[in-house]
Amino acid sequence: MRCPFCQSDETKVLDSRQIEGGTAIRRRRECDVCSKRFTTYEKYEEFQLIVVKKDGRREPFSRQKLLAGLLKACEKRPVSTEQLETIVSDIERQLRDINEREIPSELIGEAVINKLFETDEIAYIRFASVYRQFKDIQKFMEELNEIVKRRK
Numbered sequence: 001m002r003c004p005f006c007q008s009d010e011t012k013v014l015d016s017r018q019i020e021g022g023t024a025i026r027r028r029r030e031c032d033v034c035s036k037r038f039t040t041y042e043k044y045e046e047f048q049l050i051v052v053k054k055d056g057r058r059e060p061f062s063r064q065k066l067l068a069g070l071l072k073a074c075e076k077r078p079v080s081t082e083q084l085e086t087i088v089s090d091i092e093r094q095l096r097d098i099n100e101r102e103i104p105s106e107l108i109g110e111a112v113i114n115k116l117f118e119t120d121e122i123a124y125i126r127f128a129s130v131y132r133q134f135k136d137i138q139k140f141m142e143e144l145n146e147i148v149k150r151r152k
Helices: 063-073 081-097 105-119 121-131 137-151
Strands: 011-019 024-031 037-043 050-052 058-060 102-104
Touching: 050 105, 063 081, 063 105, 063 121, 081 105, 102 105, 105 121, 121 137
Parallel strands: 050 102
Antiparallel strands: 011 024, 024 037, 050 058
8 A cells, every 4th residue: 555645655554443334444554664654444346326316317326425414414513423424334334235226315315314313303403404495484393393202
């Protein structure tokens, strides 16, 4: 593995750990030339998931796009990046378990809604207000009442 700092090919592995339920390996490495440390990830190549949007457009599934949406919903909330990474991995695993290459965007949105409800109610409301396109305060109040019902 080439060092990203000095471009040397002389690096060594300091630590290896399985992540994402054993489907990937995280390796902590150190360059023998410049002594800087960096992390690499090794994952087997899976088929590309395609997201089918409401308007019929298709685009490749993006973990980064999903994570960005979660980060926005969880902004200034007590939800760690590690929790969000786990949510993204769980959702991706759910989608792959369906065994279809094309996934409707609604399926992803509902999976996010369910995970956020379990994780943080405020983040859930933030995401739901955008995803479900609340048109007025009445829809917002209905969603809040649903949270109160589920809590009991």
